[in-house]
Amino acid sequence: DIDTIEKAIEAAKAETTKPSIIIVKNQIGFGCPAKQGKASAHGEPLGAENVLAMKENLGWKTEPAFYVPDEVYANMNEHIAKGEKTEAAWNELFKAYAKAYPELSAEYTKWMSGELDKEALLNNEELWSFDKEMATRESSGIMINRLAKLIPNFIGGSADLAPSNKTHMNDRGDFSAEDRSGSNLHFGVREHAMAAIANGMYAHGGLKVFCATFFVFSDYMKGAMRLSALMNLPVAYVLTHDSIGVGEDGPTHEPIEQLAALRSMPNMTVFRPADSKETAAAWYYAVTNGTTPTSLVLTRQKLPLYDGCPKRALKGGYILKDSKKETPDVLLMASGSEVELIYKAADELAAKGIDARVISMPSFELFDAQDEAYKESVMPKSVRARVAVEALTSFGWHKYVGLDGDVISLDTFGASGKAEILFEKFGFTVENVVDKVSYVYNK
Structure with missing residues (x-):
């Protein structure tokens, strides 16, 4: 009953002081006499005989086997025409925008392409430079701020753990309903939703996105991380406190099997760097590869700095x-x-x-x-x-x-x-x- 559902949605939108819930009651396998209301309607095919019985029960044409009414084609064509008109209007608007603001339109096009100047980043010695021992979560924080100066569409945040994850971008402001110019996102304690939001931002295009939490809490967002990998969305996952080095928080906060779980995920690149130079390599890969999400698994405790070129990592x-x-x-x-x-x-x-x-x-x-x-x-x-x-x-x-x-x-x-x-x-x-x-x- 589409009309009733639409009325319910309008009523929910009109309520501005509290949340609303719309409950739509239905029956699985509706219309199929042998399967309606049964789990088998979900877990197995209906079969040719039951499909025929369902069509007869619903007053649907039984032939041809795959039948679409003319009304559906007519309705779809209306939407296609409307969409084509809207797209043409947007293209004209962007053409005028590009003429009036050539530099901004070029930047927009570059952002939406997702491309970065890899060579410039690879040869930027300041980006890769570290000179003392530190925790890799700390060197990751330094890298985030270095990248923020080089990548204007860099945006991200933490599940209420930014001070511990070292993910706050200095001088970039906080994104909020009141101020959308900021680049620091405050996701709150909702890891799965955080990763899902990051996926949505990347799928839309135009932004380089990261999110962060404690490594052990990657379990909470595994489903959304799997979709990052499945959809080739290069979200950067900052996962700190990577071992029993967490210490006093106890075994509930100490990851054991999480690293193997992420390594077993197809199209997920996992970095567990040994020092700040390897952390720089992990971040370079995360923002430039374009096809795979990256998990940066980082320490709480200080690590030494090793000699040699960081790019070998x-x-x-x-x-x-x-x-x-x-x-x-x-x-x-x-x-x-x-x-x-x-x-x-x-x-x-x-x-x-x-x-x-x-x-x-x-x-x-x-x-x-x-x-x-x-x-x-x-x-x-x-x-x-x-x-x-x-x-x-x-x-x-x-x-x-x-x-x-x-x-x-x-x-x-x-x-x-x-x-x-x-x-x-x-x-x-x-x-x-x-x-x-x-x-x-x-x-």
Whole structure:
């Protein structure tokens, strides 16, 4: 009853002091005598016999099998003509706008294309420059503000966690009903809706969009994140507090399986950077790739800054510190904060006569996308002694460590306590890495 529904909508719009709810009662499989009101109308096809019975029951033509009344065509053609007229009027308006404001119209066209000057960003040394240790959530915040100065249509916000996520853009104002010139969005505690809104903004076009929350809360927005990937919408997801390093908030706030879940999602690129330079690479990829959403999984605790070109992280995995031998005795690999453990462990292993190659793996997806020659240069198939370290579930690492390797991971839930105490408790120490590698190498 379209007329009644329309009246209900108008009444709801007229009510300006409180929310309204419109309940439309119906029956599943309406009109099909054998299926109406039954779950089978949803879970299985009606079948030719039931389709025929439904047509007869509703007074519909039974032939041809796919029948559309002339009234439907006439109504559709009316809408098509109206749409064509509206589009033509808009095109004329934009043509006049472009003539009156050529610079603004060019900027609008550029925004709507979604394109950025990748080379300019790639060669902007100031954008990539960091000179001290810091948490990757902090370096991400610096990158957001650097990008905000270079990308005028950059917009985003957090699920009521901007101070913790480090996502506030300085000097860009807050977007609100009263002031739509701002670029900082206050989504409130509604992760799923936040990600859905970000999808809608990207689907409309014209904006570079990010949103943020604690990593463990990515569970709340997984459905909308999946749609980002399915629809090729390059939303940037800032996911901070990435491990048991959260500490005192306890196991409810400590992610375990979330990283493997995101890595298993088709067309989702996941970065867990080991330092600020890798964080810069993650952000560069997020704003320039154009086809895949990116999850930036970031630490609360400070991480060291490693020597070398930050752009190598765009390979997904690379040699951070090489072995002395042409073919190393063992391959050490990690992401994020645990790269520091394998970096230090390599020195202690050298004292034991075990020559190790240290591999940083910020992104499985980008590493897997490299050609076989590059992957072999980083992880030679001949080296079967391999150990991976990550303070989350081991799921997914076995494709790299193989049958003879091992993973130091966390396949249980965490605990409440200070980060340094928890890392020691769960075996994320240099000593444990050295012991595990020694065992794997000598077995």
